[in-house]
Amino acid sequence: MDTSRRDFLMTAGGIAIAGGVLGSTLSAQAADAPAAAVEHKLPELPYAYDALEPYIDAQTMTLHHDKHHAGYVKNLNAAEAALEKARAANDFALVQHWSKQVAFNGAGVSLHNLFWTIMAPNGKGGGGQPAGKLLEKITQDFGSFDAFKAQFSAAAASVEAAGWAALHYRKEDGRLLVLQIENHQKLTPWGVTPLLVLDVWEHAYYLKYQNKRPDYITAWWNVVNWEQVQANLEAAAK
Amino acid sequence: MAITLAPLPFAQDALAPIISPETLQYHYGKHHQAYVNNLNKLIDGTPLAEKSLEEIILAAEGGVFNNAAQVWNHTFYWNGLKPGAGEPQGKLLELIQRDFGNVAKLKEELAAAATTQFGSGWAWLVLDDGKLKVVKTGNADLPLKHGQTALWTIDVWEHAYYIDYRNERPKYTQQVLDNLLNWDFAAANLAKSA
Ligand SMILES: [Fe+2]
Ligand SMILES: [Fe+2]
Numbered sequence: 111m112d113t114s115r116r117d118f119l120m121t122a123g124g125i126a127i128a129g130g131v132l133g134s135t136l137s138a139q140a141a142d143a144p145a146a147a148v149e150h151k152l153p154e155l156p157y158a159y160d161a162l163e164p165y166i167d168a169q170t171m172t173l174h175h176d177k178h179h180a181g182y183v184k185n186l187n188a189a190e191a192a193l194e195k196a197r198a199a200n201d202f203a204l205v206q207h208w209s210k211q212v213a214f215n216g217a218g219v220s221l222h223n224l225f226w227t228i229m230a231p232n233g234k235g236g237g238g239q240p241a242g243k244l245l246e247k248i249t250q251d252f253g254s255f256d257a258f259k260a261q262f263s264a265a266a267a268s269v270e271a272a273g274w275a276a277l278h279y280r281k282e283d284g285r286l287l288v289l290q291i292e293n294h295q296k297l298t299p300w301g302v303t304p305l306l307v308l309d310v311w312e313h314a315y316y317l318k319y320q321n322k323r324p325d326y327i328t329a330w331w332n333v334v335n336w337e338q339v340q341a342n343l344e345a346a347a348k
Numbered sequence: 349m350a351i352t353l354a355p356l357p358f359a360q361d362a363l364a365p366i367i368s369p370e371t372l373q374y375h376y377g378k379h380h381q382a383y384v385n386n387l388n389k390l391i392d393g394t395p396l397a398e399k400s401l402e403e404i405i406l407a408a409e410g411g412v413f414n415n416a417a418q419v420w421n422h423t424f425y426w427n428g429l430k431p432g433a434g435e436p437q438g439k440l441l442e443l444i445q446r447d448f449g450n451v452a453k454l455k456e457e458l459a460a461a462a463t464t465q466f467g468s469g470w471a472w473l474v475l476d477d478g479k480l481k482v483v484k485t486g487n488a489d490l491p492l493k494h495g496q497t498a499l500w501t502i503d504v505w506e507h508a509y510y511i512d513y514r515n516e517r518p519k520y521t522q523q524v525l526d527n528l529l530n531w532d533f534a535a536a537n538l539a540k541s542a
Binding site: 181270271312316320 | 374378379382414466467468469486487488505506507510511514515
């Protein structure tokens with residue numbers, strides 16, 4: 111594949127859009143080997159397993175990262191490999207199954223990747239309050255930091271079954287919004303970028319907090335890495 | 349007429365080591381109890397307060413449905429667990445052989461349904477239009493809402509197995525299927541539906 115075409119595909123945001131414009135070109139190039147899929151990797155935690163104690167315990171962090179997150183990475187790779195095979199064989203009998211696997215596991219990978227980075231040990235980057243531009247923006251869009259925190263906590267506490275609370279940036283109108291996510295992939299509109307996410311699957315807190323999700327949420331604010339959230343906002347707003 | 353928490357049909361240590369007393373202490377004592385409490389709060393003073401649990405499930409949506417269904421699901425789950433439950437017999441066995449081939453095949457389908465449910469939910473053996481089927485439901489959803497008769501279920505919310513099995517849902521599922529599946533309960537539900 112030549113560089114200019116690859117650039118075009120990347121700017122256009124995917125083959126579906128390019129296909130609409132370049133349908134005939136694509137079929138003319140059908141003999142080209144597709145780019146090999148990049149294997150998704152489990153990122154290292156940016157701190158030690160016990161770094162978020164006592165708010166999040168080391169055993170939970172270990173299982174969460176090494177088993178749950180690793181599982182989503184593995185299943186995402188498997189699903190993408192299966193779709194690659196399906197394309198090669200032109201056999202799409204299981205396309206619905208694998209598409210759902212990519213959505214669920216892919217969303218699980220992205221959210222966990224983000225989740226680890228927006229936390230830091232209390233007093234060493236974690237906890238406290240946002241400052242500067244981020245605080246300004248939160249105050250502007252939610253009225254106050256306390257109002258934002260109350261909405262985010264309530265959203266997290268009331269996610270139905272397994273899911274997340276998320277603070278998103280919506281580029282279209284430049285607003286921040288708090289939403290719930292069910293499982294990893296449901297209840298999110300298009301065109302938003304998550305800046306801050308809180309995992310409220312039971313695996314995120316059950317060993318330490320059992321049925322008491324609100325206690326986990328209260329504790330979690332002590333490890334939020336606001337500097338990283340600010341950096342995420344800047345990147346999203348670019 | 350408030351909805352009440354049905355007593356556990358066994359002692360809290362009766363399912364050990366497959367399901368520990370600690371798990372039951374939280375799962376029954378906290379989660380199941382919370383669904384009962386939340387439901388009563390939601391229906392108090394409304395016309396639903398006079399209805400049976402099944403009627404509420406069929407009539408309600410949203411939070412009322414979720415809590416009512418979870419009250420029902422958990423009572424049903426407890427009754428489907430029994431240590432040393434043997435093998436299915438009679439009519440139930442006949443239908444299992446007709447619709448799955450054999451008991452091992454049914455267990456395989458139940459294990460697959462339980463382990464592939466995304467996130468929280470339930471795997472079920474149901475009677476659907478005279479035929480046995482294995483289905484899975486997400487969160488609080490249940491066969492009753494889909495016109496099916498539930499015969500047996502396994503809870504695959506993480507709280508059902510996290511204390512005893514951590515992330516290992518397949519191991520929990522297999523242990524329950526092999527050691528705690530109460531066939532008499534499934535057979536009784538089949539007989540009731542006839
Ligand atoms: Fe998680
Ligand atoms: Fe449960």
